[in-house]
Amino acid sequence: MIPDAGRARAGLFSAFAGLGVTAALVPAVLPAAERSIDADLSSAVPVLFAGLLIGVLTSSPLLMRRPPQVALILGGALQAAAIVGVALAATPAVFIAAAAVAGFGFGLVEASGSVAAKSVAVGSATGLLSALLGTVAVCAAVTPLVVALGSGVRPALGILALVPLVSVAVFSVAMFSVAVFSDPMFSTSAPAAARTEAPSRRDARGLLVLLPFAVALPLYVGVETVLSGWSAVIPGRILAVDPGIAALGTSAFWTLMALGRFGAATLRRLAVPPTRILTTATCVAAVLMAAAGLLVDRAPGWALGSLAAVVVLLAPSYGLILGLALDRLDPARSAAVTGALVACGAVGGTAIPTLILLIGRDPASETTFLVAAALCALVPLLVLVAARPPRPAAVPR
Numbered sequence: 001m002i003p004d005a006g007r008a009r010a011g012l013f014s015a016f017a018g019l020g021v022t023a024a025l026v027p028a029v030l031p032a033a034e035r036s037i038d039a040d041l042s043s044a045v046p047v048l049f050a051g052l053l054i055g056v057l058t059s060s061p062l063l064m065r066r067p068p069q070v071a072l073i074l075g076g077a078l079q080a081a082a083i084v085g086v087a088l089a090a091t092p093a094v095f096i097a098a099a100a101v102a103g104f105g106f107g108l109v110e111a112s113g114s115v116a117a118k119s120v121a122v123g124s125a126t127g128l129l130s131a132l133l134g135t136v137a138v139c140a141a142v143t144p145l146v147v148a149l150g151s152g153v154r155p156a157l158g159i160l161a162l163v164p165l166v167s168v169a170v171f172s173v174a175m176f177s178v179a180v181f182s183d184p185m186f187s188t189s190a191p192a193a194a195r196t197e198a199p200s201r202r203d204a205r206g207l208l209v210l211l212p213f214a215v216a217l218p219l220y221v222g223v224e225t226v227l228s229g230w231s232a233v234i235p236g237r238i239l240a241v242d243p244g245i246a247a248l249g250t251s252a253f254w255t256l257m258a259l260g261r262f263g264a265a266t267l268r269r270l271a272v273p274p275t276r277i278l279t280t281a282t283c284v285a286a287v288l289m290a291a292a293g294l295l296v297d298r299a300p301g302w303a304l305g306s307l308a309a310v311v312v313l314l315a316p317s318y319g320l321i322l323g324l325a326l327d328r329l330d331p332a333r334s335a336a337v338t339g340a341l342v343a344c345g346a347v348g349g350t351a352i353p354t355l356i357l358l359i360g361r362d363p364a365s366e367t368t369f370l371v372a373a374a375l376c377a378l379v380p381l382l383v384l385v386a387a388r389p390p391r392p393a394a395v396p397r
Contacts, residue, residue, distance in 0.1 A: 009128075011170035012116055015072050015109050016132040018164030020139025020254075022079050022106050025160060026099050027229075028144040028250060029086060032154055039092040044099040045229070049350050051100040055107020056342040062108075063115055063338070069171040071112035076168040078105030080161040087158035105164075111342045114322055129319035130268060134261030137315065139163065141254030210337065212386035213325040214344045216379045220282075220317045221345035222352025223289075223372045227311055228253055229353060230363040234307070237364040238300045256308055260315025275387045278320045279380040285313040286377035293369030307369075317379065318345070324386065 026048050034041050055075070062071050078101050085098030117128045143160070150156045227234075231253035235241065260281075267277055292306040325341055352375065360367030 008116065011069075011072070011167055012113055012128075012132060013135050014170055015076060015113050015164070015167035016135045017139045018076055018079050018167055019106055019109055019113075020136040020141075021083065021143050021160050021163045022102050023136065024140040024143035024250065024254065025083060025147065025157070026086060026102060028147040029154065029157065032147070032152075033086070033089065033095055036154060037090065037092060037095065041092060041095055044096050046350070047096050048099045048103040048106075049346065051103025051105075052107040052110075053103075053343060053346040053350070055104040056111045056346055057107075058104075059108050059111035059342075060338070060340060063112060068112040068116040071108045072116065073168050073171045075105040075108030075112065076164040076171075078102070079109070079164040080168070081105075083161040083164070084158045087155050087160075107342070107346070109164075109167075111338050114326065114342065115338050117323075129323045130261050130265040130316050133316070133319040134258050134265060137254050137257035137261055141251050141258060144248075144251045144254075209328050209386065210325050210341070212382040213321055214341060216321050216382040216386075217318070217341060217345040218348025218352070219375050219382075220314070220321060220348070220379050222348035222355075223376050224314060224318070225349040225353050226356060226363070226368065226372050227307065227314075228257075234364045235304060237362070238296060238304060252308070253311060256311040257315040260312040261319065263312070264316030264320065274320045274324055275383060278317060278324075278383050281313040282317060282376060282380045282383075285310045286373050286380075288313070289369055289373035289376055293366045293373060296364065296366050296369065303369075314376070321379075321383070324383070 026044055030041055030044065059071055082098045082102035082105060085094060085101065089095035089098055113132065114129065117132060146160065147157060228250075232249045235249040235252075264277055264281075268274065288306045288310045292303040292310070295303040295306065322338075322341060326338065329337060356368050356371050357363070359371055362368065
C-alpha cells in the first residue's frame with residue numbers, strides 16, 4: 001500500500017462515522033423536536049431520503065470532474081450544517097430543510113466514499129466497504145442514546161456536528177499536502193486521465209454486467225429500510241410496550257448491523273469469497289424472515305428473535321453488492337457508475353416500504369414479513385447470475 005493510504009483510510013472511516021450520525025439523528029430526534037416545535041414533522045423522513053437520492057445523482061458528474069475528496073469535504077460540511085440546523089430549528093420549515101440538506105450531504109459522501117474505498121483498498125473493495133459500513137452502524141447505534149440523553153436540551157445535540165467535521169478537516173489537510181497527492185485517491189490528475197480513457201472503454205455491453213447488481217441493490221435497500229425505518233414500530237406493536245422502550249429498537253437494530261458488518265469484514269480478511277458470504281447470508285435471512293411472518297401472531301418473541309438474526313445476516317449485503325460491482329470496473333468507470341448504483345438503492349429504500357405498506361398496511365404484520373422475505377430471496381439469485389464467468393468466445397472454424 002502507498003505510504004499515505006493510511007491517512008486516506010482514516011479520513012474515510014471518519015466520513016462514514018458521520019454517515020452513521022446523520023442516518024440515526026433525524027429519526028431519533030423527531031419526538032423531541034415535535035414536542036418543542038409543537039408541529040408534526042413526520043415528513044422530514046421522506047424528505048431526508050429525497051435529499052439522499054439527489055445527492056447520489058449529483059455525485060456522478062461531480063466525481064467525473066473532481067477527485068473524490070472534493071465531494072467528501074462538501075458532503076461532510078453539509079451534514080455538519082444540517083445537524084446544527086436540526087438541533088436549533090424552531091420552526092417546521094427549518095427542521096425539514098435541515099433534513100433535506102442532511103440527506104443531500106449523506107448522498108455525496110456515500111457515493112464518493114465508495115469510489116475512494118476502491119482507490120485505497122488492497123485487492124477487492126468488499127472488505128474495506130464492509131468495515132466502513134460497520135462504522136456507520138456503530139455510530140448510528142450510539143446516536144439514539146445520545147439523543148435520548150440530550151432530548152431535553154435539543155440545541156446541545158449540535159455537538160454531533162463535530163463527527164462529520166473531522167472528515168472535512170482530514171480531507172482538507174490532505175488536499176494541501178504534496179505527499180498525499182501521490183495517492184490515486186487524491187490525485188488531481190486522475191479525473192482528467194479518467195475522462196481521456198473512459199470513452200474508449202465505456203461501452204453498453206461492458207456495463208451489462210452491472211445489471212444484476214443494479215436490481216439487487218434496491219431490493220436489499222428496500223428490505224433493510226423496512227427493518228430500520230420501523231425498528232421502533234415493529235417491537236412496539238408486536239410486544240405492545242411503551243414507546244420509550246420501543247425506541248430502543250433503533251439502537252438494537254444498528255448494533256446488530258454493526259455486528260454483521262464487522263463479522264463480514266473479518267470473513268473477508270480470512271479470504272472467504274464475498275459471493276459465498278452474500279448468497280449464504282441472504283438465503284438464510286429470507287428463510288428466517290418468512291419464519292418471522294408465520295410466527296408473529298403465534299409466538300411474537302420468537303418472531304423478534306428471527307428478525308434480529310435477519311438483521312445480522314443482511315447487514316453486510318450492501319457493501320458486498322456494491323463492492324462486487326465496483327470490482328468489475330476500472331477506476332474511470334467506477335467514478336461514473338457508483339452514483340447510479342447508489343441511486344438505485346435509494347429508490348428501493350423509498351419504493352419498497354411504500355409498496356409493502358400498500359399491501360400489508362401494518363409494518364408489523366405477517367404480510368409485511370412474507371413480502372420482504374420474497375424480495376430478499378431474489379438477491380442471492382441475482383448475485384449468482386452476476387458471478388457467472390463470461391462465456392468463452394467461439395473459435396471460428
